[in-house]
Amino acid sequence: MTTTIYIPCDSTARALGAEAVAASFASEIARRQLDVTLVRNGSRGLFWLEPLIEVATPAGRVAYGPVAAKDVASLLQADVLNGGAHPLCLGKVEEIPYLKRQQRISLKRVGVTDPLSVADYLAHGGTRGLRRALTLTPLEIVKEVTDSGLRGRGGAAFPTGIKWNTVLHAADEKKYIVCNADEGDSGTFSDRMQMEGDPFGLIEGMAIAGLAVGARQGYIYVRSEYPHAIAMLNVAVERATAEGWLGGNLLGSGKAFYLQVRKAAGAYVCGEETALLESLEGRRGIVRAKPPLPAITGLFGKPTVINNVITLGSVPDILANGAAAYQAFGCGRSRGTLPFQLAGNIKYGGLVEVPFGLTLRELLYDFGGGSLSGRPLRAVQVGGPLGAYVPESQFDTVLDYEAFAAVGAVLGHGGIVAFDDTVDMMKQARYAMAFCAIESCGKCTPCRIGSTRGVEVIDRLAAGNPGQTALLRELCDTMQNGSLCAMGSMTPYPVLSALNHFPEDFSRRPR
Amino acid sequence: MENPNHIIAVEQILAAKQSLPGALLPILHDVQDTLGFIPSEAVPLIARALNLSRAEVHGVITYYHYFRQSPPGRHVLRVCQAEACQAVGSDALAKHAQAALACDFHATSEDGAVTLEPVYCLGHCAVGPNIQIDETTLHARVTPEKFDQVLAELRSKP
Structure with a gap:
């Protein structure tokens, strides 16, 4: 009977070595004359386990990971074609808690199927x-x-x-x-x-x-x-x-x-x-x-x-x-599911599609397992480069559009970037302005000029001129209310949230 | 200086693509994919074919970070500088890359092997810091040591 082995062709899995794993399986299978079909599926989105391979057994798909090319021989030795035991065995893929607790709708086929079949x-x-x-x-x-x-x-x-x-x-x-x-x-x-x-x-x-x-x-x-x-x-x-x-x-x-x-x-x-x-x-x-x-x-x-x-x-x-x-899924006016993306300094980074309504803390700790570095999480940027930095005191905010707006943050596209306590929030604020200066289309003045002035003001703050805080706030007000699109009007979100929630990073003595 | 091979390549691309709706970006991509960059002699040809001014074509080429007006090194190495990679040490990696190649961003190492570019997100944000080589190869969780290995391989390739 032909056995099917799934090896992701998702580009994150490839960045982690999936191509070498696939090549190694192909040559080992040929050498051992095994009756195996290799299928390149998408990724399940459990990126700390990638490359994550799956073997289709009569009892369901059994996962192994993270697999390196050098593990392939020992995997085949361990009878993985029948779901055999191996130190990398993760059990049935659908029973992995990170996946089992999700509600996949938009991305329900991703990782399951051959994307082009x-x-x-x-x-x-x-x-x-x-x-x-x-x-x-x-x-x-x-x-x-x-x-x-x-x-x-x-x-x-x-x-x-x-x-x-x-x-x-x-x-x-x-x-x-x-x-x-x-x-x-x-x-x-x-x-x-x-x-x-x-x-x-x-x-x-x-x-x-x-x-x-x-x-x-x-x-x-x-x-x-x-x-x-x-x-x-x-x-x-x-x-x-x-x-x-x-x-x-x-x-x-x-x-x-x-x-x-x-x-x-x-x-x-x-x-x-x-x-x-x-x-x-x-x-x-x-x-x-x-x-x-x-x-x-x-x-x-x-x-x-x-x-x-x-x-x-x-x-x-x-x-x-x-x-x-x-x-039927979701809460308040946020219906259905959102595929959240756990990224940055996070232990278990990946894709988490769940109905609206969990808290940020549940996502960061129950799914994400806290920081990758093992240090305390200090700030979390939600919603991309134009999203606010959320401090630990707001981690209990419910993940829905309105609840985030109510605390002056944005849910955006569901991207969540975690930072541990080594982060310098004034540096992050400066980066937000610098990024806006690089990427501004240049059509409206508040965004085009404001972002460059923002970098300068923050540099003066860093040089030990605390009087610049008022100027920074005024500049943010102009950008927020005077820009043509979200690029200029939302760059103040990361800047002001950093300033408001982490003022200690803006008032230190010059180095 | 005009390179006749460039002219021929651009004219072939124009013949294939100029009737597409909104043809300018697809044409510029094809030119860069074929020649490695967009030579100055392509600008008047493209402008004439699309009934645009040279200034309009030049404006588009220089607006987009992806398009380049001079040949890159043998390989283009992009280091992600966006927030998710910053959270796991991309600033230090960028400094290491610049020191290892003895060049800044948007520049090419002296041996012509590598052009170093910043990139703002490659979409592998759970496994940073990330780098991309020539749009074909990705490396995740790149430490300075791993960067040096990748670089040694690149330098040994023609």
């Missing part, structure tokens, strides 16, 4: 959402998404159904669906995992969006820092077109939806939706003034749905299982 996709619920959408009117699809309570997962948390409804009712022959895959926030990798680990899920979500609003063309704008995701998407688009999930005749319905993958070029601000549209049109990624909203005047001046990867990747499940099933 059509048969795997169909066997794990793929195209059910698209098939149902083809039986509904556009208005009914939009209503389903609205009723699910899904909000934009890119960070702004705008209700997806309302956005789609605007585009549906915009009278124009030509409309577009744009996927914002410019996941530039440090501490985030869920978009990357979706694109590398289940690209068909994103493609299906975009096709459904096209049916919902009457768009026949879509673009996925992927950051250049994700070459592996781009390669996976390109193959997936080709295969989806061959299967009739994309193209001129979706599943024989006579309806059309075409998709292209576009590579970005390393500008962080192109994650802002209007800058992204400028870039797609072939210009510098300069932010547009709003209104008009992209839903009315978007790509090439046409009504455009622009959504994040996870937002669109959540749509097939909502259509397949109904709005009520998705809406």
Whole structure:
């Protein structure tokens, strides 16, 4: 009987040596003449265990990890093909508590399937959402998404159904669906995992969006820092077109939806939706003034749905299982699940998709296991470079959009970067300003000039001039209220949160 | 100085891509993928094909961090400098990299082997500090010792 061994092809797993492990398995299997199929799956997102391999046994998939190439011979010696005992054995993968306690919806296939296998996709619920959408009117699809309570997962948390409804009712022959895959926030990798680990899920979500609003063309704008995701998407688009999930005749319905993958070029601000549209049109990624909203005047001046990867990747499940099933998860006005990403100085870093409603502390300690260094966690940046630094006193904040807003922080795209007590918060504040100065598109003055002045003010503070604090606050006020987009208006979040929660780091004597 | 091979390559790319909607970025990517950088003689050709001014094309090339106007070293090594990697020592790694290569960011080592670039997130934030080589190879949890091993391998490659 042929045994299947799964070895991740996710790029984090590759960074940790998965390619060498796969090569070693291939040669050992050939040498021993074993009846084994190697499948390259996505990652389960338990990154401290990567490369994590799985063996399909009659009792379920058994995991081993972290596996190095040199372990392969001893693994095969230990009869892993039958789930045999070995020091690296982790038991059944689905019983690993970190995974068992999650509720995977958006990323349910990631790590389970071969990302580019059509048969795997169909066997794990793929195209059910698209098939149902083809039986509904556009208005009914939009209503389903609205009723699910899904909000934009890119960070702004705008209700997806309302956005789609605007585009549906915009009278124009030509409309577009744009996927914002410019996941530039440090501490985030869920978009990357979706694109590398289940690209068909994103493609299906975009096709459904096209049916919902009457768009026949879509673009996925992927950051250049994700070459592996781009390669996976390109193959997936080709295969989806061959299967009739994309193209001129979706599943024989006579309806059309075409998709292209576009590579970005390393500008962080192109994650802002209007800058992204400028870039797609072939210009510098300069932010547009709003209104008009992209839903009315978007790509090439046409009504455009622009959504994040996870937002669109959540749509097939909502259509397949109904709005009520998705809406049943979550708390308050934050419905469904969010794939949180535990990163930085954290013992068990990885992907944690759970319903809204846990506390930050539960995520950091029950899942994350505290700091990697073993020192106390001092500050946690939630929501990317434009998110606030949260001190230990706020770790009990509930993970939902409104609860975070209430403490002056943002949940954003769900990226969580932990720092231990060696962190210098004035340095982090300075970095936030310096990053804004590098990445500002330059259109509005508060962001373009304010960020550079911010670095200078913090340098004067560091030189022992405490009077500069008032000036820094005033500058932040101007940036927050006077900038055109989130780049300038939210850079004060990390700066002011550092200043407010860790004032001792700003008042030390000059070195 | 105009390199005729560059002109031929750019014209081939233009013929294939110029009718795409929003063609400029795909064209610039193809030029850089083919030639390793975007030579100055490409600018007027691209401008003419897309009915843009040279200033507009130049503006796009210089706006995006990814595009380069001069040839890089044999390898491009990117060191992540974003927050998640900072939390596990990327500042020290960057200093080590600069010392080991005896060059700053955005510069090339004297032997022409490596161009050193900062990058703001590679998306492997649970296993930093991270580096990327030529968009093909990634290394996680990079200590100064591991960096030196990787560098020695790179330098030995043609």
